Structures are given as structure tokens and as C-alpha cells.
Amino acid sequence: MIDSDTARRIADKVDVAEVADLTSALANIPSFSGEEGPVGRFVAERMVGLGFDTVETQQVEPGRFNVIGTMRGDGSGLSFMFNGHLDVDPIPLGYDRPLWQSSIEDGWLYGVGVGNMKGADAAMIMAAVAVKRSGVPLKGDIVVACVVGELQGGVGTVHLLDNNPLPDLAIVPEPTNLQIRTMHAGVLEALVVVRAKAGRSGVSKAIDAALRAMNALHALEFTHEPHAALPGLPRMHVGSIMGGDVKRERRGDVDMSDSCTLAIDLRLHPGMTEEGAVADIEALLKRLAAADPDMEYEFLPPPAAYAAPWRAMGIYMPPLELAEDHPLVSLTSDWHRHVTGETPQVGMHMPGSHAGADSGHLWRRGVPCFNYGPSQHSRFYNEIALSKIEHGTKVMALTAADLCGRAKDTVDFGR
Amino acid sequence: MDHDGDILRALDANRRDFGENPARSPVDTAGQWAAFLRECGFGDVSLDRISPQTINAVGAIRGDGSKRPLLLCGRLDAGTERRVLVSMARAARAVADSGFSRSRDIFVVGCSGREGISKLPDSIDPLPEIAITAGDGLGTSRPSALHVVLSIRGKPAWIGNRHMLSNIHAIEKAAAAVEAIDKGGVAGEGACPAPRVSVQGIIGGLTEDHVVWRPAMVPDHCSMVLKVELAPDLTASQAIGWIRAALDRQAEADSDLSYFLDLEPGEAHAFANLVPLAPAYLVDEDHPLVVACHRRDAQFSSPDEDVVPVVAATQDAALLGAAGITAISYGAPEPRAAKVLALTIADMVT
Numbered sequence: 001m002i003d004s005d006t007a008r009r010i011a012d013k014v015d016v017a018e019v020a021d022l023t024s025a026l027a028n029i030p031s032f033s034g035e036e037g038p039v040g041r042f043v044a045e046r047m048v049g050l051g052f053d054t055v056e057t058q059q060v061e062p063g064r065f066n067v068i069g070t071m072r073g074d075g076s077g078l079s080f081m082f083n084g085h086l087d088v089d090p091i092p093l094g095y096d097r098p099l100w101q102s103s104i105e106d107g108w109l110y111g112v113g114v115g116n117m118k119g120a121d122a123a124m125i126m127a128a129v130a131v132k133r134s135g136v137p138l139k140g141d142i143v144v145a146c147v148v149g150e151l152q153g154g155v156g157t158v159h160l161l162d163n164n165p166l167p168d169l170a171i172v173p174e175p176t177n178l179q180i181r182t183m184h185a186g187v188l189e190a191l192v193v194v195r196a197k198a199g200r201s202g203v204s205k206a207i208d209a210a211l212r213a214m215n216a217l218h219a220l221e222f223t224h225e226p227h228a229a230l231p232g233l234p235r236m237h238v239g240s241i242m243g244g245d246v247k248r249e250r251r252g253d254v255d256m257s258d259s260c261t262l263a264i265d266l267r268l269h270p271g272m273t274e275e276g277a278v279a280d281i282e283a284l285l286k287r288l289a290a291a292d293p294d295m296e297y298e299f300l301p302p303p304a305a306y307a308a309p310w311r312a313m314g315i316y317m318p319p320l321e322l323a324e325d326h327p328l329v330s331l332t333s334d335w336h337r338h339v340t341g342e343t344p345q346v347g348m349h350m351p352g353s354h355a356g357a358d359s360g361h362l363w364r365r366g367v368p369c370f371n372y373g374p375s376q377h378s379r380f381y382n383e384i385a386l387s388k389i390e391h392g393t394k395v396m397a398l399t400a401a402d403l404c405g406r407a408k409d410t411v412d413f414g415r
Numbered sequence: 416m417d418h419d420g421d422i423l424r425a426l427d428a429n430r431r432d433f434g435e436n437p438a439r440s441p442v443d444t445a446g447q448w449a450a451f452l453r454e455c456g457f458g459d460v461s462l463d464r465i466s467p468q469t470i471n472a473v474g475a476i477r478g479d480g481s482k483r484p485l486l487l488c489g490r491l492d493a494g495t496e497r498r499v500l501v502s503m504a505r506a507a508r509a510v511a512d513s514g515f516s517r518s519r520d521i522f523v524v525g526c527s528g529r530e531g532i533s534k535l536p537d538s539i540d541p542l543p544e545i546a547i548t549a550g551d552g553l554g555t556s557r558p559s560a561l562h563v564v565l566s567i568r569g570k571p572a573w574i575g576n577r578h579m580l581s582n583i584h585a586i587e588k589a590a591a592a593v594e595a596i597d598k599g600g601v602a603g604e605g606a607c608p609a610p611r612v613s614v615q616g617i618i619g620g621l622t623e624d625h626v627v628w629r630p631a632m633v634p635d636h637c638s639m640v641l642k643v644e645l646a647p648d649l650t651a652s653q654a655i656g657w658i659r660a661a662l663d664r665q666a667e668a669d670s671d672l673s674y675f676l677d678l679e680p681g682e683a684h685a686f687a688n689l690v691p692l693a694p695a696y697l698v699d700e701d702h703p704l705v706v707a708c709h710r711r712d713a714q715f716s717s718p719d720e721d722v723v724p725v726v727a728a729t730q731d732a733a734l735l736g737a738a739g740i741t742a743i744s745y746g747a748p749e750p751r752a753a754k755v756l757a758l759t760i761a762d763m764v765t
Contacts (some may be wrong), residue, residue: 090629096474189630207614211590218587237574239630241586244616244640260617265574265630310620311629354575 002402006136007338010397013130016390020109022046022122024087024102027111033087036064036148040086043067043125043146050129060148060159067146068164071128073404077139078413080403081167081367082124082396083358085150088113088381090311095380107386108255115381118175119389120373121146127396131404132397142405143167150358153187153302153313157358160236161365169328169403169413171396172350172359174375175381176335179330180393181349181371185233186268186319187356188277189312190301192217192285194243196258197294207243209295210260212236213288222280226260227269229348234277236266240310263303263310267354270321317356318364320371327413328368328403335398339391344372351377368413372396418765422757426509429456430750445470448491448525451501456508464529465534466566469527474540477508478764483541485763486531486740487756488524488731489549497745499549500525506757510764517764520543532731536738539741545704545763546735547756550744553712554728555705557646558611559695561651563658564677567592571621571635586619588672589637596661598642614659616640647697696733698743702705707762708745711755723747 002010025046031039040057044067047055059065073079091099091112102111109119128142147156174181194210202394222234243260268277278301285297303312322329324346329398336344352371362369374392375384403413452460452474459475472491478484487503489496504523511521522539526532536542569585575717596612619637621629645654655678666672698705709722716722728736728744735742745759746752 187631210617211586211593211614214586215590218584235574237584237633238586239632239634240620241576241612241634241637242618263620263630267575351573351575413725 002136002398002405006401007132007398010130010134010136010401011339011394013133014087014126014288014390014397016386016393019122019126019387019393020104020257020386021116023109023119023384024111024125026118026121027114028100029100030100031086031088031113032090033149033151034064036086039145040065040067040148041310043086045123047125047144049126051132052128058160058163059364060156064148066148066156066160068160069125069128069144071132071138073138073140075139075144076407077404078168078406078408078411079141079143079165080400081143081145081170082127082400083145083147083172084117084124085156085358086121086146086148087151088118089151092380095382097382100150104386107383109386109389110382112382114384115375115378116175117173117297117373117375119375120175123374123389123393124173124396127393127400130393130397131401134401136401136405137390138401138404139407140168142400142404143304146357147315153189153315153317154358154361155314157361158315166365166367168367170359170362170367170369171332171399172357172362172369172371173392174357174359174371175375175377176349176352176371176373177376178340178374178388178395179345179349180332180336180347180371181352182320182322182324182326182329182347182364184320184353184355184357184359184371185230185231186270186272186274187317188266188268188274188301189257189303190264190266190281190299191303192262192264193298193300194260194262195296195298197296205294206258206260207294209288210241210243210262213285213297214241214262216284217262217281217289220280220284222272223276224272227271230269232351232354233267233269234272235354237262238262239265263312268319268320272319274316274318295326318360319364320357320359320369322363322368322370326368327411329370331402332372332395332399334382335395335402338398339394360391384412416569418513418761419758420762421513422509423754425512426505426636426757429505429508429512433445439616444491445472445525445527448472448500452523454505455504456503456512463534463538465527465531465533469530469534471538472525474507474523475729476502476517476521477505478519478521480520482518483544484520484522484539486522486524486535486539486543486546486735487760488522488526488535488546490528490532490731491525492528493502495551495746496549498749499752500723502749502753502756503547503549506760509757510760513761516702516762521760521764529731529734532734536740537551541740543740544558546740546742547704547708547734547759548729548731548735548742548744549746550732551731551746552724552726553708554726554732554744555700556647556697557728557730557733558646559651560642560644561654563641563643563655564616564638564674565589565592565641565662566636566638566677568673568675570671571582572633574631574633580762583633583635585637588669589617589619592662592665592674593639595665596658596684604664605745611644611714613642613644614639615642645695647695661667696728696736698728698736698741702741704741704743704748704759704763708755708759711758711762712747715751715754720751
């Protein structure tokens with residue numbers, strides 16, 4: 001536990017203008033999923049300049065890489081990770097601000113992707129820097145992982161966890177408006193391909209069958225025990241459909257439109273498993289096939305990442321459920337109160353708890369973690385309040401310094 | 416005229432003399448078909464070279480010319496039609512061999528694809544009055560068809576939003592709209608239970624708010640190419656009016672539903688290059704050719720072998736019909752097909 005003087009010393013090292021400057025710089029570099037190379041190079045260079053003890057660039061696939069900066073402890077403490085993604089959401093139609101030109105107006109910073117989550121990326125980087133600048137000694141490492149491909153299901157984080165030592169604890173600063181989100185959904189995106197076995201019919205039986213399958217999928221009762229905190233889950237829908245030969249031949253009318261593909265999105269609550277949900281869906285498709293022998297149903301979970309024409313998740317994203325009284329939650333809540341004077345909401349946080357996040361991958365591997373970030377859900381994710389950036393950076397810095405300042409054998413943080 | 420016994424005996428003799436396949440080789444090219452016709456007893460056989468890849472093989476049996484010819488034809492590139500073609504040739508030969516005088520020339524033509532069929536009206540002189548095309552069942556009418564693009568609009572949202580979203584789901588709305596159209600159908604005439612609407616192509620997803628499709632987003636748009644088949648006695652405008660009425664009823668019941676019906680879909684659509692569809696075609700049920708074929712088919716039906724179903728005529732029949740030839744399509748299992756065809760031919764030429 002750090003004392004109030006030390007806390008002040010750390011907080012004083014957070015310069016909101018500097019965090020905002022880094023946020024703006026990040027937001028001015030395009031980084032859609034798969035195109036994070038330039039922003040990754042920028043982050044790596046900036047981390048070196050800011051005095052991180054080590055900066056690792058970890059190639060996930062050619063041209064895109066995770067950037068992992070570490071402030072080293074003496075090895076006797078817990079390792080603590082901030083995990084933020086560098087890829088940004090697609091820009092919706094109707095976005096009316098200049099692209100890749102961030103700006104500050106009336107206490108708000110505007111720029112592409114600052115809400116999800118370049119503002120948070122800057123905050124976690126500068127939180128670690130503030131700790132370093134404060135001179136507070138660290139026993140454990142503060143690891144700042146800027147990952148690629150979260151919007152693809154978390155391919156960057158999975159690569160990171162496959163190839164690096166697991167941290168003891170983590171915070172994933174997804175947009176929560178500085179509330180502590182300890183639970184969120186798992187996300188499974190998949191394709192259901194409906195094929196007609198019959199020959200030239202003049203009628204697309206496959207499309208008709210796919211529409212029937214869609215209605216059946218929407219009505220599917222999954223095998224599960226309802227989750228008290230997330231009663232809206234599980235939830236599944238057909239998000240896209242393509243049938244006929246419209247893609248291959250750009251023709252709507254063919255004698256045999258023998259295939260129709262449904263792209264589905266399923267949100268699972270933390271009491272469910274991917275295997276169980278898949279079994280329920282496959283059982284349904286099997287029943288449909290038995291009722292209509294002219295049809296074949298193929299379930300492809302999940303589709304290739306960003307396989308045209310869908311922008312779909314490439315891997316399954318597991319759910320998260322951390323106990324609300326976990327010591328990491330308590331510690332962060334304390335520092336949140338210290339900085340803001342308010343008690344953060346803990347637990348389910350809507351609508352984000354119906355979303356997936358990289359925290360699911362950490363949680364699946366046994367790393368206690370939650371979401372706590374300075375921005376909030378919005379249509380464009382292009383805005384963040386400077387006051388939230390400042391508070392968030394300070395809380396993250398204090399939490400990291402507190403955790404990593406303790407000897408490993410003096411604390412029990414659930415790992 | 417009581418010629419049935421003689422003709423059926425001639426048919427048996429033809430089969431006995433030449434076997435099931437006199438040419439003993441596939442008859443899937445014009446040359447093979449011409450050889451088959453000669454072996455089957457046709458003395459007047461010619462090749463009509465339309466293009467390097469399109470050659471029709473024509474067998475002719477001459478009549479006295481008092482009436483315009485009877486044409487029997489089918490495609491050499493379709494297996495089922497080749498079998499009917501063999502029956503046609505055998506049947507025509509039996510009619511000739513039975514010795515009755517004939518008022519018409521009989522042409523049996525194996526054609527190279529649709530292009531070969533389409534050239535028949537120009538290559539046979541005089542233009543045949545009646546025709547039977549190789550088919551499956553008895554086809555006397557064919558619906559017309561048109562394409563329309565139906566676009567359904569819902570509202571965009573993210574799947575994770577708190578409230579249930581099925582009421583705005585555009586693909587669900589599209590499925591419901593198709594069902595409503597389907598249920599609102601009216602009976603067509605004869606063989607065509609049209610208007611019948613089928614979905615030939617479908618694209619749905621989130622298109623309004625984002626530039627890419629995301630399964631995570633509730634789809635706000637769904638477009639479908641509908642193929643609308645009309646009984647020959649219905650017009651396109653009647654069908655469109657009927658579709659609109661069904662959609663309007665849907666929209667009345669669902670304030671979140673809006674739709675757009677594009678009656679002339681063009682290149683701008685995702686469904687580009689829609690092929691033109693055939694116009695309607697109908698031969699009167701009391702036309703002598705239809706009556707003869709129907710009666711002869713019934714003659715050879717049995718408890719084990721029903722009369723052939725009345726089906727939509729082949730495109731080839733409709734194509735010949737558009738050229739001024741009264742054409743039906745016919746096909747049945749052997750040996751029944753040859754018997755029915757032989758007696759029908761006899762009814763029409765003697």
C-alpha cells in the first residue's frame with residue numbers, strides 16, 4: 001500500500017496535456033484491423049522515448065505486431081498488465097468530423113477511435129510512465145500491451161498470451177466510463193451455409209431453407225442456467241445473409257441457386273461454454289436437415305477473420321466474470337475514490353457487458369482482470385472527455401504502483 | 416381411323432429390327448443422331464449447320480403436303496431429352512411404316528442446345544403448324560416470369576443493446592414479407608399454379624450505418640431478387656399489384672417496416688445482369704394436339720402407371736410457340752412414350 005504522499009507524487013506526474021497529445025497522435029494514424037503496422041511502429045518508438053525499460057514488438061502476422069512495453073520491477077512482486085487494442089472500429093456513415101485530424105474542443109478530445117480505445121491506450125502508457133517518473137520503486141513488472149486485432153476476436157492478445165509469460169493481474173481499459181466492469185459476454189461469430197442437394201429446380205430452395213433456418217435459430221433455446229446479472233443473454237441473431245449466385249456471378253436469377261449463407265452472432269453469458277452453445281446450434285441444424293432431406297446445413301464457427309464480405313470475428317472471444325469483491329477490484333475502487341471522490345459502479349455495465357473484450361482471453365487463462373476505461377460507449381467512438389483521461393490515467397497509475405510495489409508473498413490476488 | 420393396331424405393330428417391328436439403340440453409340444452429337452436416324456429407317460436425313468458448334472440433324476418423312484408439317488424435336492445435349500428423341504424417331508418411323516397416307520411432312524430433329532431449337536422455325540419450310548418437344552410429362556402452358564427487386568428496411572442497432580431487437584430485424588422482415596406474398600397468391604390457370612414468387616437471390620445485413628457488414632449489428636437492410644411467375648392469363652401489372660397489396664398489408668401491421676419494389680432492376684443493383692425471362696405461353700386445352708396427346712397417354716395408363724402429369728411446357732415449346740408454331744412438350748417412360756407419340760403423330764397426320 002502506498003501512502004498519500006507517494007500517491008500525490010505519482011498523480012502529479014500525470015500531465016493531461018501530455019496524455020491528450022499522445023491520444024491525438026495515435027488517433028491521427030489509421031489503424032483498422034489488419035492495418036495496425038504504422039501505429040504499432042509509432043507506439044514502439046514513443047515507448048522507447050518515454051523511458052520504458054524494455055519495448056518488444058511481437059509480430060502477429062506480417063506487417064502487424066503487438067507492442068509490449070515494460071517497466072521492470074526487481075522481480076519480487078506481482079506482474080501487472082494493461083492491455084489495450086490498437087485497431088479501431090470502422091467509421092460509420094454519417095461521421096462528419098475530419099478524418100485522422102483530432103481536435104480538442106470544450107474539454108473534449110475528438111478523433112477517430114479515441115473512444116475505443118486510443119484514449120485508453122494513451123492513458124495506460126502514460127500511467128506506467130508516471131509511475132516511472134515518480135521514482136517509486138517497483139517489485140513487480142508493469143506491462144503495457146498494445147495489441148492488434150481485438151475487433152477480430154482478440155487475435156493479438158491470444159498471440160501475446162501464447163508467447164509471453166502470463167501476468168498475475170490485468171486491467172483492460174475498454175470503454176466503461178471509469179466504472180469497473182467485472183463481467184461481459186462471450187462472442188461467437190459463425191457462418192451457417194445452407195445448400196440444396198436437389199438439381200435444377202428453378203426455385204432457390206436453399207434461400208427458402210435458410211430463411212426458415214434463420215427463424216429457427218432466432219427461436220433456439222440454449223441449454224443453460226440463466227445468469228442473474230445478465231438476463232439478456234444468451235442472445236443470437238442472423239446479422240447478414242447472402243444467397244443465390246449474387247456473389248459469384250453477380251446474377252440474381254439462376255436455375256439453381258443452391259447455396260445461402262447466414263452470418264450469425266451469438267452472445268454467451270459467463271455460465272455458458274463455447275462447446276455447449278455450438279452443440280445446441282449443431283443439434284438444431286441436424287433437426288432441420290432431418291426434416292428436409294434435400295438440404296444440407298454446414299456450421300462454420302467462426303468464419304475467417306474479415307472474410308469478405310463479412311467483417312466477422314476470426315476467433316471465439318470468451319466471457320469474463322470476476323468476483324466483485326476480488327482484491328484487484330477493491331484496490332482499484334479505492335484509488336478511483338481517492339482520485340475522483342466517487343465510488344465506481346462495479347459488476348455488470350451496460351451495454352458493454354453484452355460485448356466481448358480481450359479480458360475474456362485473459363480470464364480464460366486464469367488471469368484476474370476487468371474492464372476499466374476512461375471513455376464510454378458511443379455511436380462513433382470518436383470522443384473522450386479530457387477529465388476522464390486525466391482521472392483514468394491517475395487511477396491506473398496508482399493501482400499499478402500499488403500492486404507492483406508489493407512483495408509477491410505478502411499479497412493474495414487470487415492467482 | 417382405326418390405325419392403332421398397325422402402328423403399334425410397326426413400332427414393335429422397328430424395335431425388333433433395330434434394337435433399343437440401333438446406332439449402338441451415344442447420340443449426343445448431330446452426326447451420331449443422323450446415323451441413328453438412318454439406321455432407324457429414315458431415308459431423308461440432313462445436317463443443318465447453323466454455326467461451327469451448332470448443328471441440327473433432321474430426319475424427314477414426307478406427307479402429301481396438304482397440311483403444314485409436324486415437328487418433333489429435342490436437345491441432344493440433355494440426356495432425358497435424347498431418350499424422348501429416340502422414342503420420337505421410332506414413333507414417326509412406325510407411322511410411316513404402317514402405310515397410311517399422311518397429310519403432313521414429319522420432321523424429327525435432334526438439336527444442338529437452345530440455339531439449335533431457335534433456328535428451327537427458319538430452317539423448316541413450310542413453317543410447321545404443330546410441334547412436340549421432348550420433355551417430362553405433358554406440357555401445354557408456361558408461365559411468364561419477371562424479376563423484381565424487393566428491398567426491405569428495418570433499423571440498425573447493435574446486438575448487445577438492452578432491448579429485444581427482432582422488431583427491427585430487416586432479414587426477419589424480409590422473410591415475413593415473402594411469406595405474406597406467398598400466402599396471398601391467387602390460382603392460375605391449368606398447369607401453372609402461378610403467380611408464384613420465389614427468392615432467387617438475397618443480400619441482407621447492415622448497410623445504412625456502416626460501410627462493411629458486421630454480424631454483430633442488427634441488419635437494417637435486406638434486398639431480394641424475386642422471380643415472379645405468372646399464369647399465362649395474368650399480366651405483370653396484376654401480379655405487381657398483388658405483391659404490393661401483400662406488402663402494404665405487412666407495412667400496415669408493422670410500423671417499422673418500409674419497402675421498395677424495383678420493377679426494372681438494372682446494373683446499379685447488387686443483382687446485376689439479370690437475365691431476361693420468357694414470356695407466357697399457353698396452348699388451349701381443346702387444341703387437337705393437346706386432346707390427342709392427352710387421350711393417347713390416358714390410353715396407356717394403368718393402375719401401376721398413371722397418366723403423365725400435366726406440367727409447365729418446356730422453354731423450347733414456348734420458344735417455338737413464339738414463332739407461330741403450336742407446340743407442346745411430352746415425355747414418359749419407355750415403351751409408353753413411343754406408343755403415345757406414335758398414335759398422337761398418327762392422329763395428327765392421317
